[in-house]
Amino acid sequence: MSNIFGNRLKELRDAKQIPQRQLASFLEIDTATYCKIEKGDRRAKREQVIKLAGVLKTKPKELLMLWSADKVYDIIAEEAEAVQILNVVAENIVIYKKEKR
Amino acid sequence: MSNIFGNRLKELRDAKQIPQRQLASFLEIDTATYCKIEKGDRRAKREQVIKLAGVLKTKPKELLMLWSADKVYDIIAEEAEAVQILNVVAENIVIYKKEKR
DNA sequence: CCTACATTTGCCAGATAATGTCAAGACAAA
DNA sequence: TTTGTCTTGACATTATCTGGCAAATGTAGG
Numbered sequence: 001m002s003n004i005f006g007n008r009l010k011e012l013r014d015a016k017q018i019p020q021r022q023l024a025s026f027l028e029i030d031t032a033t034y035c036k037i038e039k040g041d042r043r044a045k046r047e048q049v050i051k052l053a054g055v056l057k058t059k060p061k062e063l064l065m066l067w068s069a070d071k072v073y074d075i076i077a078e079e080a081e082a083v084q085i086l087n088v089v090a091e092n093i094v095i096y097k098k099e100k101r
Numbered sequence: 102m103s104n105i106f107g108n109r110l111k112e113l114r115d116a117k118q119i120p121q122r123q124l125a126s127f128l129e130i131d132t133a134t135y136c137k138i139e140k141g142d143r144r145a146k147r148e149q150v151i152k153l154a155g156v157l158k159t160k161p162k163e164l165l166m167l168w169s170a171d172k173v174y175d176i177i178a179e180e181a182e183a184v185q186i187l188n189v190v191a192e193n194i195v196i197y198k199k200e201k202r
Numbered sequence: 203c204c205t206a207c208a209t210t211t212g213c214c215a216g217a218t219a220a221t222g223t224c225a226a227g228a229c230a231a232a
Numbered sequence: 233t234t235t236g237t238c239t240t241g242a243c244a245t246t247a248t249c250t251g252g253c254a255a256a257t258g259t260a261g262g
Contacts (some may be wrong), residue, residue: 002193004189004193019236019237019238020237020238021236021237021238029221029222029223030222030223030224031237031238031239032222032223032224032225032238032239032240033221033222033223035237035238035239035240036221036222036239036240038238039238039239041239041240042220042221042222043220043221045221061181061182064180064182065180065182065185065186065189066189068176068177068180068186069186069189069190069193071176072173072176072177072186072187072190073190073193073194075169075172075173075176076169076173076190076194077194079165079166079169080162081162081165081166082194083191083194084166085166085169085170085173086173086187086190086191088105088166088167088170089170089173089174089177089187090184090187092103092105092170092174093174093177093178093183093184120207120208120209121208121209122207122208122209130250130251130252131251131252131253132208132209132210133209133210133211133251133252133253133254134250134251134252136208136209136210136211137210137211137250137251139209140209140210142210142211143249143250143251144249144250146250
């Protein structure tokens with residue numbers, strides 16, 4: 001699996017020497033749950049990601065990007081034409097943004 | 102919403118002048134359900150996509166790509182940095198494939 | 203307008219998947 | 233061994249998804 005979000009989380013947490021227990025209580029969840037989030041066994045909720053960015057003093061954008069990237073990765077990793085899928089999506093986003101104006 | 106999969110489905114179906122009812126019974130689902138799939142209110146299952154490719158005489162790969170693209174789109178459309186997310190994922194896929202060898 | 207057929211929508215039930223907790227196990231440092 | 237941290241597995245609870253049914257709407261032809 002990919003889990004770039006969880007990895008980054010651990011990186012930041014280690015750098016600040018904060019135990020999982022502390023972040024868990026901050027998010028008001030079990031340490032087990034937090035552990036799973038970090039390992040990629042569970043997905044954090046969007047608001048939790050933002051909260052974490054706050055405590056870890058990172059930009060929410062950074063974490064949200066990694067968090068979303070993991071979700072996308074899970075979808076396309078199984079597919080043969082993974083990279084092509086990304087291209088299709090990219091094209092459509094551009095189109096959508098054009099129409100939006 | 103995006104729904105490039107459903108749109109393509111309708112395109113193919115119209116071209117062949119097949120009523121929804123017929124494709125629905127082929128997939129052994131209600132016409133209402135099929136309708137929702139085409140409109141993007143419901144997601145087809147992977148095997149259904151493949152079956153549909155068969156009846157509509159298209160390459161399964163094409164439909165599967167669009168089908169996956171919709172799923173990816175739903176995830177990142179809400180996010181501000183949508184395009185960047187795609188880049189992050191693309192990078193990670195490359196890395197993963199390198200490690201795989 | 204009326205009929206026949208196709209498509210769409212709303213609401214509900216069953217299936218499936220995700221999320222979290224608890225309890226127990228593994229690991230590391232002292 | 234003891235203490236604190238992290239990890240894992242089994243289970244309960246929720247939330248989400250999928251499909252069916254019934255009713256509504258749309259579309260032609262007569």
